[in-house]
Amino acid sequence: MKLAVRLVDIAARGVLLHQQDAKTLGVFPGDRVVITNLSTGFSIADYVETTSTLIKQGKLGIYHQSNEQLQVKDGESVEVRVSDRPVSLDYIRKKMEGERLSREEIKMIVTDIVHDNLSPSEITAFVICSYINNLDIDEIESLTRSMVETGDRLEFHTGPIVDKHSIGGVPGNKITFLVVPIIAAAGLLIPKTSSRAITGAGGSADLMEVLAPVEFSAAEVQQMTQKAGGVIVWGGATNIAPADDKIIIQEYPFKIDQIGQMIASVMAKKFAVGADVVAIDIPVGKNCKVHSIPEGRKLAQSFIEIGDRLGMRVECALTYGDAPVGRAIGPALEVKEALAILEGSESPNSLIEKSTEIAGIALELAGKANRGEGSALALDLLKSGKALKKMKDIIAIQGGNPEITSDLVKLGEFFHIVKAERDGYVVDLNNKSLITIARVAGAPNDHGAGLYIHAKPGTRLKRGDPIFTLYAERKWRLEKALETARTLRPVIVEGMLMDRVPNQREWLPSKQRNNGVE
Numbered sequence: 405m406k407l408a409v410r411l412v413d414i415a416a417r418g419v420l421l422h423q424q425d426a427k428t429l430g431v432f433p434g435d436r437v438v439i440t441n442l443s444t445g446f447s448i449a450d451y452v453e454t455t456s457t458l459i460k461q462g463k464l465g466i467y468h469q470s471n472e473q474l475q476v477k478d479g480e481s482v483e484v485r486v487s488d489r490p491v492s493l494d495y496i497r498k499k500m501e502g503e504r505l506s507r508e509e510i511k512m513i514v515t516d517i518v519h520d521n522l523s524p525s526e527i528t529a530f531v532i533c534s535y536i537n538n539l540d541i542d543e544i545e546s547l548t549r550s551m552v553e554t555g556d557r558l559e560f561h562t563g564p565i566v567d568k569h570s571i572g573g574v575p576g577n578k579i580t581f582l583v584v585p586i587i588a589a590a591g592l593l594i595p596k597t598s599s600r601a602i603t604g605a606g607g608s609a610d611l612m613e614v615l616a617p618v619e620f621s622a623a624e625v626q627q628m629t630q631k632a633g634g635v636i637v638w639g640g641a642t643n644i645a646p647a648d649d650k651i652i653i654q655e656y657p658f659k660i661d662q663i664g665q666m667i668a669s670v671m672a673k674k675f676a677v678g679a680d681v682v683a684i685d686i687p688v689g690k691n692c693k694v695h696s697i698p699e700g701r702k703l704a705q706s707f708i709e710i711g712d713r714l715g716m717r718v719e720c721a722l723t724y725g726d727a728p729v730g731r732a733i734g735p736a737l738e739v740k741e742a743l744a745i746l747e748g749s750e751s752p753n754s755l756i757e758k759s760t761e762i763a764g765i766a767l768e769l770a771g772k773a774n775r776g777e778g779s780a781l782a783l784d785l786l787k788s789g790k791a792l793k794k795m796k797d798i799i800a801i802q803g804g805n806p807e808i809t810s811d812l813v814k815l816g817e818f819f820h821i822v823k824a825e826r827d828g829y830v831v832d833l834n835n836k837s838l839i840t841i842a843r844v845a846g847a848p849n850d851h852g853a854g855l856y857i858h859a860k861p862g863t864r865l866k867r868g869d870p871i872f873t874l875y876a877e878r879k880w881r882l883e884k885a886l887e888t889a890r891t892l893r894p895v896i897v898e899g900m901l902m903d904r905v906p907n908q909r910e911w912l913p914s915k916q917r918n919n920g921v922e
């Protein structure tokens with residue numbers, strides 16, 4: 405069937421058919437058609453949406469990303485025919501039924517994800533069935549290798565190449581902003597690619613965007629790393645393991661991070677940048693992705709096993725995850741806190757200690773320090789100001805302003821201080837609730853949104869003392885986040901009296917109730 409093109413300015417893939425034309429072709433929403441540019445002979449396959457109002461009969465709406473490949477003009481004629489459905493849908497279905505997938509089947513799914521042959525809902529189906537039925541270690545290896553093989557790779561001619569990664573899940577985990585410059589200050593190369601937030605209120609890529617651009621090609625990442633010693637870039641823009649971000653986007657709304665996919669996501673990024681040694685941070689806590697030490701050890705063994713199979717030396721650290729790392733949650737707040745430490749601030753200690761421990765493991769793996777001496781070297785590189793200098797080099801090479809200081813980082817202009825309603829101690833912080841509140845306030849997309857915790861567990865508070873300050877870039881978001889905070893009550897302050905249950909019933913003195921008879 406020949407149809408006239410109408411370009412539709414929607415930044416996605418897909419085509420829009422009038423319902424009558426869809427009926428004539430015999431396709432339903434979600435089916436695929438092959439569209440051929442009659443001038444060039446070039447064809448693409450795309451999935452169909454139908455309408456009875458937006459497109460007239462005889463026309464074909466083509467979305468922006470599809471036309472980036474097809475290159476047709478408004479009004480031009482194209483040939484449209486029914487296409488076969490991708491065979492990878494059968495493999496996704498196989499996983500839904502709890503079966504194991506082979507290397508070839510996983511490669512086909514990943515290839516179709518990378519080439520946009522699967523719709524977002526089909527990728528979601530793959531994520532969810534892997535979440536429910538799990539991936540075994542061979543499937544994880546296949547997924548990791550397929551993610552690497554379908555993208556670009558870096559090849560350094562010096563070594564060792566060092567990398568670190570956190571599995572995330574704990575709010576305020578801005579350690580990348582200390583670990584990367586510390587490693588680079590030790591004279592090592594660390595081409596760090598990060599994802600955006602998955603379950604949290606700010607991934608490292610979101611945070612780095614406060615300081616500098618994060619979208620680069622693989623070749624640029626390699627050149628910048630060679631010059632500055634390190635980078636902190638968004639993996640989703642590099643074509644390094646390009647399937648990764650397409651999968652992560654489908655996880656974000658559900659706040660899930662399927663374990664097998666997570667291992668593949670992390671290890672594919674490490675393998676593709678040519679890492680020789682890798683330190684992995686596994687936060688453990690009741691509201692984290694990993695809830696117990698035994699569970700953390702099991703996950704660590706899987707990371708180590710995949711590292712062995714791919715030729716990378718991996719060590720994992722199980723880290724305290726019951727409370728946020730440091731006090732700041734949300735991109736600008738976290739960057740401000742990390743920069744202050746690079747500039748010489750001695751608090752918050754949780755952030756300094758965690759960062760130097762993880763950097764220490766990497767320095768030991770890379771042979772820069774003896775076993776057990778890495779964290780002291782890392783602390784030295786931090787205190788000497790060498791890590792700050794490296795961070796400035798990294799900001800500059802990525803096109804940011806290296807003169808930025810922690811004082812100059814701009815926070816959301818609307819803020820509200822949440823205060824203690826009673827005297828007592830902070831006995832608990834709920835990580836998940838803190839993340840939800842920061843997201844409602846606008847994080848991670850509004851960089852200035854988030855929250856700053858004044859009182860961490862164990863702090864004694866008097867009525868009226870600040871517990872946390874909530875920041876937003878838009879007033880309505882601040883109000884919505886406050887409402888959420890009132891419902892979720894993310895910080896529990898208790899004294900000896902844990903609660904008082906009021907008697908709501910109407911009260912009369914006993915004399916009146918009994919008609920004057922006592």
Ligand SMILES: O=P(O)(O)OC[C@H]1O[C@H](OP(=O)(O)O)[C@H](O)[C@@H]1O
Pocket residue numbers: 568569570571572573574580597598599600601602603604605606607608609661
């Ligand atoms: O907490 P959530 O959002 O689930 O985890 C996502 C974050 O964790 C990792 O951190 P890094 O790259 O090691 O700094 C990811 O790359 C991402 O930035």
Ligand SMILES: O=c1cc[nH]c(=O)[nH]1
Pocket residue numbers: 570571572598599602652661665666667669670
């Ligand atoms: O990079 C990351 C980090 C955590 N989980 C993932 O899936 N990828």
